[in-house]
Amino acid sequence: MVIKNDKNFVNVAFDECDLDDIDGVYALKDLRKYNVSTANPLIDVLFNNSAPSDPLNVINDDVVFFNENLDSSQKEAVKFALKQKEIAVVHGPPGTGKTTTVIEIIFQSNKLGQKILACAPSNVAVDNLVVLLADYNVDMIYTGHPSRFISKLQPFALDTVLTNSSYGQIIQDGRQEIDLLKKCTGNEAVQEADFVYEELKTLEAKATKELLERTSIVLATSTSAHMDGPLKHVLMEHFDLVVIDECSQGMEAACWIPLLRAPKCILAGDHLQLPLTIVSKKAAEEGLALSLMERQISIHGNKIGRMLTTQYPMHELIMKWSSKNLYEDKLRAHSSVCTHLLKDLPDVKKRVHINTYC
Numbered sequence: 001m002v003i004k005n006d007k008n009f010v011n012v013a014f015d016e017c018d019l020d021d022i023d024g025v026y027a028l029k030d031l032r033k034y035n036v037s038t039a040n041p042l043i044d045v046l047f048n049n050s051a052p053s054d055p056l057n058v059i060n061d062d063v064v065f066f067n068e069n070l071d072s073s074q075k076e077a078v079k080f081a082l083k084q085k086e087i088a089v090v091h092g093p094p095g096t097g098k099t100t101t102v103i104e105i106i107f108q109s110n111k112l113g114q115k116i117l118a119c120a121p122s123n124v125a126v127d128n129l130v131v132l133l134a135d136y137n138v139d140m141i142y143t144g145h146p147s148r149f150i151s152k153l154q155p156f157a158l159d160t161v162l163t164n165s166s167y168g169q170i171i172q173d174g175r176q177e178i179d180l181l182k183k184c185t186g187n188e189a190v191q192e193a194d195f196v197y198e199e200l201k202t203l204e205a206k207a208t209k210e211l212l213e214r215t216s217i218v219l220a221t222s223t224s225a226h227m228d229g230p231l232k233h234v235l236m237e238h239f240d241l242v243v244i245d246e247c248s249q250g251m252e253a254a255c256w257i258p259l260l261r262a263p264k265c266i267l268a269g270d271h272l273q274l275p276l277t278i279v280s281k282k283a284a285e286e287g288l289a290l291s292l293m294e295r296q297i298s299i300h301g302n303k304i305g306r307m308l309t310t311q312y313p314m315h316e317l318i319m320k321w322s323s324k325n326l327y328e329d330k331l332r333a334h335s336s337v338c339t340h341l342l343k344d345l346p347d348v349k350k351r352v353h354i355n356t357y358c
Contacts, residue, residue: 028253028256031043031256031260037236037237037260038236038237038262038263039236039237039259039260039261039262039263040263041053041085041086041263042086042087042259042262042263042264042265043259043260045086045087045300046087046259046292046296048299048300051300051303052084052085052086052087052300052303052304053084053085053086054085055080055083055084055085056083056084056085057083063075063078063079063082063108065078065104065108066104066107066108066136067100067103067104070097070100070101070104071097071308071310073092073096073306073307073308073309073310074097074100074101074104074308074310076306077090077101077105077306077307077308078101078104078105078108080306081105081266081306082105082108082109082112084264084304085264086263086264086265087264087265087266087267087296087300087304088265088266088267088304088305088306089266089267089268089293089296089297089304089305089306090102090105090266090267090268090305090306090308091248091268091269091270091271091272091293091297091305091306091307091308092270092307092308092309092327093270093272093273093311093319093322093326093327093331094270094273094311094313095311095312095313095314096308096309096310096311096312096331097308097310097312098245098268098269098270098308099128099129099132099245099268100132101268101308102118102129102243102245102266102268103129103132103133105243105266106118106133106217106243107136107138109240109241110138110216110217114240114241115216115218115238115239115240115241116216116217116218116239116240116241116242116243117218117219117220117225117231117239117241117242117243117258117261117262118217118218118219118220118242118243118245119219119220119221119222119225119242119243119244119245119258120221120222120244120245120246120247120250121221121222121244121246121247121249121250121251121254122221122246122249122250123144123148123221125245125246125249126142126144126219126220126221126245127149127150127153128245129219129245130142130153130156130219131152131153133217133219134152134153134155134156138216138217139215139216139217140156140215140216140217140218140219141156141157141158141161141211141212141215141217141218141219142156142157142158142218142219142220143158143218143219143220143224143225143229143230143231144157144219144220144221144224146158146159146160156219158208158211158212158230161211162204162207162208162211165207165211167203167204167206167207170203171200171203171204171207174196174199174200174203175200177196178193178196178197178200181193181196205233208230208233209233209234212230212231212233212234212238213234213238218231218239220258222244222250222254222255222257222258223254223257225257225258225261226257231261236260236261237261237262238261239261239262240262240263240264241262241264241265241266242258242259242261242262242264242265242266243265243266243268244258244259244265244266244267244268245268245269246268246269247267247268247269247291247292247293248269248270248271248273248276248291248293248294249269249276249291250276250291250292251276251288251291252290252291252292252295253288255292256292267292267293267296269291269293271291271293271294271297272326272327275289275291276288276289276291307327307330309327309330309331309332310331310332310333311331311332311333312336312337313337314333314337316332316333316338319331319333
């Protein structure tokens with residue numbers, strides 16, 4: 001991943017892996033091989049080989065929400081998502097609280113004892129999920145590369161959690177021993193360094209497996225959920241739920257990387273905003289520009305989706321056109337901003353300015 005750049009150079013960070021295998025092609029090749037999997041019912045629904053199951057009755061309508069400030073459409077979306085067996089879509093324009101709703105769904109699902117893999121197409125979007133979850137001190141691990149984490153995210157980085165675990169000191173001692181052996185000359189030192197390195201890799205794999213398996217919420221970008229990354233240490237059927245935020249901004253092929261890991265998914269985003277950025281015109285014409293989320297809504301419609309209808313940063317006159325033309329005239333500006341003007345802000349003085357044209 002890119003961690004720093006200017007007009008002359010780009011710095012990237014990556015783990016040991018085959019770079020050809022970390023895009024959507026990897027997942028699509030795996031998809032062809034799937035015969036028996038906990039994700040099979042979900043796969044059938046996503047490819048329209050079967051209809052979504054009827055909603056489950058295990059969720060009561062009187063859900064106790066972690067976030068008491070959710071509006072009515074957000075609460076309805078949460079309850080709807082919890083009842084769906086294979087897929088739920090949460091959509092709406094910017095400012096309607098999609099990520100806020102996703103966070104509540106994660107909490108509620110975790111309360112039910114589910115193991116959750118939460119993803120998004122970009123590092124920034126996953127960072128946002130981690131920041132919001134961190135405010136609630138939840139049990140989670142972020143598998144992104146620690147070199148690009150902001151300070152608030154560092155405690156949740158897999159590398160940090162591993163260092164602070166019971167295995168941390170042993171792993172640190174092993175790394176130091178390898179560094180010392182590398183400074184020595186002779187075949188014996190080289191062989192010893194190789195032996196310690198292999199032992200260290202085995203120990204790190206064991207520790208990573210234990211940490212990921214006992215953690216309630218694991219976060220990663222969609223592409224970093226591949227089988228050459230940290231998640232290779234847990235079984236494909238380990239997770240109960242995959243959540244993909246900002247799903248409409250990611251290619252469907254990339255979404256399939258995490259989707260193969262669970263029998264249920266939650267997709268959140270806005271398929272009515274700007275489409276995916278696809279450089280190849282031919283690829284776009286052949287369907288690559290169509291997001292998974294848009295395709296699912298076109299197939300299954302309201303049976304799998306709920307729209308958030310309250311826009312919090314939008315004056316009612318500004319949102320009127322998009323509401324009427326894109327969102328079935330269902331959007332409403334929040335009462336705190338619906339008639340708000342610039343002159344209503346503190347320390348802003350109203351002035352009369354007259355333009356004189358010659």
